[in-house]
Amino acid sequence: MTEHNNVQTLNQFIIQRQSDHPGAKGELSRLLHHIGIASKIVNRAVNKAGLVDILGEHGDRNVQGEDQQKLDVFADTHFIDALKACGECCAVASEENEEIIIFDDELSKHGKYVFAMDPLDGSSNIDVNVSIGTIFSIYERLSPRGEVAKIEDFLQEGTKQVAAGYIIYGSSTMLVYTTGKGVNGFTLDPSIGEFCLSHPNIKTPKTGKIYSINEGNYINFPMGVKKYIKYCQEYDQKSNRPYTSRYIGSLVADFHRNLLNGGIFIYPQTRKNPNGKLRLMYECNPIAFIAEQAGGKAIDGTQRILTIKPSSLHERVPFYTGSTNMVKKTEEFLHFFN
Ligand code: AHM
Ligand code: MG
Numbered sequence: 093m094t095e096h097n098n099v100q101t102l103n104q105f106i107i108q109r110q111s112d113h114p115g116a117k118g119e120l121s122r123l124l125h126h127i128g129i130a131s132k133i134v135n136r137a138v139n140k141a142g143l144v145d146i147l148g149e150h151g152d153r154n155v156q157g158e159d160q161q162k163l164d165v166f167a168d169t170h171f172i173d174a175l176k177a178c179g180e181c182c183a184v185a186s187e188e189n190e191e192i193i194i195f196d197d198e199l200s201k202h203g204k205y206v207f208a209m210d211p212l213d214g215s216s217n218i219d220v221n222v223s224i225g226t227i228f229s230i231y232e233r234l235s236p237r238g239e240v241a242k243i244e245d246f247l248q249e250g251t252k253q254v255a256a257g258y259i260i261y262g263s264s265t266m267l268v269y270t271t272g273k274g275v276n277g278f279t280l281d282p283s284i285g286e287f288c289l290s291h292p293n294i295k296t297p298k299t300g301k302i303y304s305i306n307e308g309n310y311i312n313f314p315m316g317v318k319k320y321i322k323y324c325q326e327y328d329q330k331s332n333r334p335y336t337s338r339y340i341g342s343l344v345a346d347f348h349r350n351l352l353n354g355g356i357f358i359y360p361q362t363r364k365n366p367n368g369k370l371r372l373m374y375e376c377n378p379i380a381f382i383a384e385q386a387g388g389k390a391i392d393g394t395q396r397i398l399t400i401k402p403s404s405l406h407e408r409v410p411f412y413t414g415s416t417n418m419v420k421k422t423e424e425f426l427h428f429f430n
Contacts, residue, residue, distance in 0.1 A: 102128050102267065102278045102287035109271070119204050120230070120255060120271070123180040127228065128287055130174035131259045131267055134167045134212070134226060135280060138261040141218065155190040155406060163218050164188055167211035167226060176200060181207045182233055183241035185405050187374055192405065194241050202237045205230050205254065206245045208374040208405075213258075214342025223262035225344025229378040230255040246373065246405060250398035256378035258344045268294070268348065270385040275351075291352075296386040299417040300354020301332060304339045304346045312362035316393075316426035320358075323425065343370065347379055347413065351386055356414035356422065360393070368392075368410035372402050376411050389419040393426050 100108075103125055110121045141163060168188040175181045179199035185192045185208040195201065207230055214224040232254055233245040257269025265280040267287050277291030303324045310318065324335040338355070340346050346357050359370050370376050380390030380397035390397040390413035400409065412422050 099281070099286075100289040102289070105276065105278070105289055109273075119180045122178050123175075123205055123207075123230065124255065124269070126174045126178035126180075127171075127257070128267065130171045131226065131265075131287075132280070132285065133170045133174075134163075135259070135261055135265045137163060137166050137170075138218075138224065142221065155188070163224075164212045164215050171209055171211050171226070171228075175207055179203060181205050182237075183207070183245060184209065185246050185373060186211055187213075187371065187406070190406075192241065192243055192246060196240055201240065204232055204237060206233050206241060208246060208377075210371070210374045213344055213375065214340070217340070217342050222340060223260055223342050223345035225261060225342060225348075226259040227344060227375055227378050228257055229253055229374055229381070243405065247402045249401050250372075250377035250380055253377060253381050253398075256381040258348070258378065258382070260344045260348050262345060262348075266290070266348070268351075268382065270382050272381075272385065275382050275386045294351065294386050296351050296383070296388040297354030297415055298387070300350060300356070300415045301335050302338050302350055302353060302355030303335050303358070303418070304337070304350060304355060304414075305358040305360070306339060306341070307337070309362050309364075312364060313360055314393075314426065314430055316422070316429040317358065317360045319429050320422050320425040323421070343375060343379065347383075350414045351383070351388070354415045354418075356412065356418035358422065359411045361410040365408065367408040369408060370411045372397070372400060372407045372409045373405060376409055376413075379411075379413060383413045387416065388414055389416045391419060391423060393423070 106121045106124050110116050176195050180203045182200050182203040183192050183194045183206045187210040209228040213227050217224050231248050235242050255271045259267045268277040275294040278287035279290040281288050359368050361368050376397050383390045392409045
C-alpha cells in the first residue's frame, strides 16, 4: 500500500462522474481535464513569480483600462492554448480580451462548448504574494456545431451554465468546480502533481460570522449596504454579532473562505461604479453557480445573479453572495433603505 492509495485524483473523479451519465461522450470530461492541466501550468508560474522575471506590469492595458501584469497575460495564453488543444471548445471569452476568441480549426469548430474566464483574478495581489485565482464558466453553444462560434453563444443566463469553477493559488492550490450536481474541491498535491479530492460535496453554512466588503468605499455605498455594515458591527448575543470583517481583495480567496466557513461577500454598486466592479459573465455567474450548488445564495441586490440575461461580454453587476441567511438579511436592508 502506498500512502496515495485512497486518494481520488481529479481525473479519476471526472471519469467516474462521466460514467454516472450513460451516453455521455466524454466531451465535458476532456474539457475539464484540460482545465486541470492549464491550472497546473499557471500554478507553477504563480509559485515562481517571486523568483523569475515574470512579475510586474506587462505594459499593456486590458479592455477595462486596467494595467495588465505579466502573470495575467501568461495565464490567459496558457488557458487559451489548453482549450484550443482539447478540441471541445469553439470559443473563449476572457477578461483580458475585448472580443471573443474564436477557434476556427476543424476540430474546435465542432466543439460543443464555449468558455468564459477571468484567467488571473485579483491581479493587484500578485506582486505582494497574496492569494489570486482563475475563474471559469462553461456553456453549451447555441450556434450549430461546425459553424464559427458567435457572441450569442456566450450571452446566456447563468442558469444555463454546464459547469463552473475556480482555482485558488493560495497557501495550497485548489480547484473547486460544479457541474450542477454539488460542489467538489481538489487540492493540488505537489509531490505527485495531481489535484486530489479533498473537499467532497461542499455545503456552505446557512449563516456565518464573516462579512467581506471593501469598507474604504463606505462613503459611496447605497444606504442599505451602509446600514447592513452597521448591523454586522452591532452587539447581539442571539445572532452572534458583532461579525468579523475579512477582506483580501481577491474575489476567489474571499469567496472561498466564506464558502467553507460561512459569511457574505459584497461588491455593491458605488457612486464611482454604478454597476459595481465585478463582471457578470466570468466572475459573478460562475461564483453564483457554485454558491447556489453549495446551498448559498447570490444576488445583485434585488434579483438572482443566475437569471440575469447578459447584454455584453464585459458587463458588470453588483454582487452579494454567500450564506443564505446573510444574503437574505442584506436584501431586506437594501429593500428597506433604498
Ligand atoms: P481584477 O479582475 O482586475 O483582479 O479585479 C477583480 C478584483 C476581485 O478579485 C476583488 O474582489 C475586487 O477586484 C477587489 O476590488 P477593490 O480593490 O475595489 O476592493
Ligand atoms: Mg477579475
